[in-house]
Amino acid sequence: MNRKGDPALTPFMQSILRPFTNIANAITKDRYKSLKLRLFFYIGTLAALPLIGIAMMSYFWVFNILKDEFRAHLRWQIEDSQRSIESFLQEKLSGLRFLANAYSLNELSDDAILHTVFAKFRKEFGEIVDLGLINSEGIQVSYAGPYHLKGREYSNQDWFQEVIIRGVYISDVFTGYRKMPHFAIAVRKEIPGKHAFWVLRATVDVEALNRFLSSIQLKEYDDAFIINKDGILQTSSRFHGKMLERAALKFPVPAQDLSLIDYKQEGGGRLEVGFARIKQSPWVLGMVVQSTASSRMIELFTKDVGTLYLIIILVIIGSIANSIITSSVVNRVQEAEQRREAAIAETEHTSKLASIGRLAAGIAHEINNPLAVINEKAGLMKDILQLIGDFPNKEKFLSIVFSITDSVDRCRTITQRLLGFARRMDVSVEIIDMNETIKEVIGFLDKEILYRNVRLDMNLSENLPKIESDRGLLQQVFLNIANNAIDALKDGGTLAIATGKKDEDTLQVIIGDNGHGIPKEVLKHIFEPFFTTKEKGKGTGLGLSISYGIMQKLGGTILVESEVDKGSTFTVEVPVKASIDLRGL
Amino acid sequence: MSWTKVLIVDDEVEFAAALSERLLLRDYDTKAVYNVDDAIAAIKQDPPEVLLLDLKMPGMSGIELYRTIKEFNPSIEVIFVTGHACQDGDETIPREAFDCVMKPIDIDELTKKIDKAKQSIIKK
Numbered sequence: 001m002n003r004k005g006d007p008a009l010t011p012f013m014q015s016i017l018r019p020f021t022n023i024a025n026a027i028t029k030d031r032y033k034s035l036k037l038r039l040f041f042y043i044g045t046l047a048a049l050p051l052i053g054i055a056m057m058s059y060f061w062v063f064n065i066l067k068d069e070f071r072a073h074l075r076w077q078i079e080d081s082q083r084s085i086e087s088f089l090q091e092k093l094s095g096l097r098f099l100a101n102a103y104s105l106n107e108l109s110d111d112a113i114l115h116t117v118f119a120k121f122r123k124e125f126g127e128i129v130d131l132g133l134i135n136s137e138g139i140q141v142s143y144a145g146p147y148h149l150k151g152r153e154y155s156n157q158d159w160f161q162e163v164i165i166r167g168v169y170i171s172d173v174f175t176g177y178r179k180m181p182h183f184a185i186a187v188r189k190e191i192p193g194k195h196a197f198w199v200l201r202a203t204v205d206v207e208a209l210n211r212f213l214s215s216i217q218l219k220e221y222d223d224a225f226i227i228n229k230d231g232i233l234q235t236s237s238r239f240h241g242k243m244l245e246r247a248a249l250k251f252p253v254p255a256q257d258l259s260l261i262d263y264k265q266e267g268g269g270r271l272e273v274g275f276a277r278i279k280q281s282p283w284v285l286g287m288v289v290q291s292t293a294s295s296r297m298i299e300l301f302t303k304d305v306g307t308l309y310l311i312i313i314l315v316i317i318g319s320i321a322n323s324i325i326t327s328s329v330v331n332r333v334q335e336a337e338q339r340r341e342a343a344i345a346e347t348e349h350t351s352k353l354a355s356i357g358r359l360a361a362g363i364a365h366e367i368n369n370p371l372a373v374i375n376e377k378a379g380l381m382k383d384i385l386q387l388i389g390d391f392p393n394k395e396k397f398l399s400i401v402f403s404i405t406d407s408v409d410r411c412r413t414i415t416q417r418l419l420g421f422a423r424r425m426d427v428s429v430e431i432i433d434m435n436e437t438i439k440e441v442i443g444f445l446d447k448e449i450l451y452r453n454v455r456l457d458m459n460l461s462e463n464l465p466k467i468e469s470d471r472g473l474l475q476q477v478f479l480n481i482a483n484n485a486i487d488a489l490k491d492g493g494t495l496a497i498a499t500g501k502k503d504e505d506t507l508q509v510i511i512g513d514n515g516h517g518i519p520k521e522v523l524k525h526i527f528e529p530f531f532t533t534k535e536k537g538k539g540t541g542l543g544l545s546i547s548y549g550i551m552q553k554l555g556g557t558i559l560v561e562s563e564v565d566k567g568s569t570f571t572v573e574v575p576v577k578a579s580i581d582l583r584g585l
Numbered sequence: 586m587s588w589t590k591v592l593i594v595d596d597e598v599e600f601a602a603a604l605s606e607r608l609l610l611r612d613y614d615t616k617a618v619y620n621v622d623d624a625i626a627a628i629k630q631d632p633p634e635v636l637l638l639d640l641k642m643p644g645m646s647g648i649e650l651y652r653t654i655k656e657f658n659p660s661i662e663v664i665f666v667t668g669h670a671c672q673d674g675d676e677t678i679p680r681e682a683f684d685c686v687m688k689p690i691d692i693d694e695l696t697k698k699i700d701k702a703k704q705s706i707i708k709k
Binding site for chain 1: 597599600603604606607610611668669687688689690692
């Protein structure tokens with residue numbers, strides 16, 4: 001009888017199964033890269049946010065403290081200078097008053113005496129340019145000094161009117177007749193018993209004021225000057241104009257005794273401006289300081305290079321630590337996911353085999369019943385035809401009946417293999433010698449090996465431990481694999497079989513050939529049921545699938561390596577003590 | 586040797602009838618019944634030597650029927666007929682059952698098994 005297998009079934013089942021393969025490789029490497037980047041960014045941000053917050057808070061604290069301190073310093077400096085200038089002026093005025101009281105009008109009207117007094121006065125107080133006495137009519141009666149001012153009339157000048165009213169006077173700075181900057185101070189002296197008076201007047205060199213201003217320690221862009229109520233500079237200023245010119249100030253001069261202004265420049269910078277009135281004079285002392293608290297802050301940071309380096313190094317260390325943490329976390333996630341995927345793929349494979357098994361068994365059983373009816377009816381027909389005598393076309397009928405029973409036989413082959421595939425294999429564990437088991441398998445293949453002129457290369461390891469497993473099932477597996485190997489060989493190829501120990505609990509049976517090998521895309525499917533590359537009718541596509549199921553059941557596994565045109569190697573790992581997986585197929 | 590008395594129990598009427606006829610043609614004293622009740626009645630009335638029993642039937646499974654029959658007539662040898670594999674899981678053939686054949690049946694195989702069963706009866 002001619003057994004041709006199941007040509008129609010194989011491609012059909014394959015087309016059903018194909019969509020379920022290769023689900024596992026869905027997740028790409030890019031996903032982990034972007035996960036790493038995101039994690040790095042989140043951790044970095046989380047770590048940096050509170051740091052930045054604290055840094056900003058401390059910046060403002062320090063800034064405010066600096067600002068207060070700075071203002072206090074400015075105030076202290078300006079008050080100090082103010083007091084110095086005031087006491088300087090007071091000193092001069094007191095000197096003049098003393099002269100006016102100590103000497104009589106007549107004495108001072110005498111040029112010779114006045115000269116003597118002037119010389120002494122100058123020696124004592126310094127910076128006095130000249131000294132003169134003016135009578136009630138405003139005529140300079142006597143004069144001591146480098147110029148010739150005797151007889152000059154001042155009655156219509158403002159300062160003369162003021163000294164009459166207030167008794168004391170300090171002038172703006174002027175160049176006057178003498179073309180050199182100075183200012184005048186004057187005191188009025190009543191003549192007792194009469195409604196008359198005289199005025200003692202001295203001029204003072206502006207240098208004296210400059211000396212006070214230069215004693216204020218100024219930075220490069222700072223400025224200190226004296227200005228009068230009309231905005232005319234009394235001393236020269238660094239940035240706001242020359243002496244006796246209108247000051248180029250962008251801010252008004254306040255009238256209070258002392259004021260500090262935080263002035264915002266158009267360019268964006270800040271100025272700290274302080275003004276202080278000088279008593280009994282028309283003057284205001286002004287200080288303009290450009291190096292405010294904010295500029296001082298920047299100085300603090302840029303000057304201290306070490307801090308900057310420290311910050312940079314800390315940021316670098318933080319980034320490195322962050323990236324190490326991130327990549328180790330992501331790598332673990334990746335590993336876990338890959339393990340899970342592998343497990344899912346494994347489970348999928350097993351459960352696929354199981355459901356295919358149940359499906360196959362169901363189909364086989366359902367087909368077997370009508371097939372049995374056909375078989376018996378055709379058989380009965382055959383029996384009757386053989387019993388009765390000749391009649392027309394008897395031979396034809398007989399041959400028809402025979403082809404029916406032949407077809408039924410073919411169907412039976414298929415359904416019985418299907419049932420065999422689905423069958424719950426009853427495992428009967430016994431103590432077996434692996435090498436003996438292999439030799440028995442080779443016994444089945446002897447004829448094939450001889451006929452195909454295959455070289456058999458046996459390399460069985462001595463001293464293998466006896467194992468507890470199912471001899472029949474193991475032989476089925478080895479026979480399947482060895483049969484495939486022989487099929488893959490050209491005549492004269494080599495079939496290599498080796499046994500060995502993988503570890504204490506596992507033996508290895510390696511069955512290799514140097515045949516045509518298995519292409520990669522085929523290798524993925526070889527354990528799937530109904531997958532076959534053999535020509536129609538030669539293979540059911542169940543052999544390796546069943547073998548895989550058997551090894552699963554015995555607690556072992558099958559590994560494959562293959563290279564096209566070089567050959568394939570199947571490694572069957574058999575546990576020394578079979579752990580029977582009762583889920584079965 | 587006298588004709589062996591065979592009873593076929595199978596709910597698949599066409600199958601049982603045809604098989605019965607074929608065995609008759611091969612000189613077996615064969616009768617076919619198609620349900621459990623008829624089977625029990627037939628056995629009580631005229632016990633066969635060999636019983637061909639379908640493993641799956643409506644009403645009572647082949648295994649249960651087997652146990653029932655063995656209770657009141659333990660001398661009958663039973664050959665199971667199954668559409669499944671003979672070692673099929675849930676409905677494992679009882680060890681003491683004589684044999685098992687798979688559908689579709691190879692008639693020569695079946696007659697050999699029947700003859701073997703007859704021989705074992707004679708020995709007893």
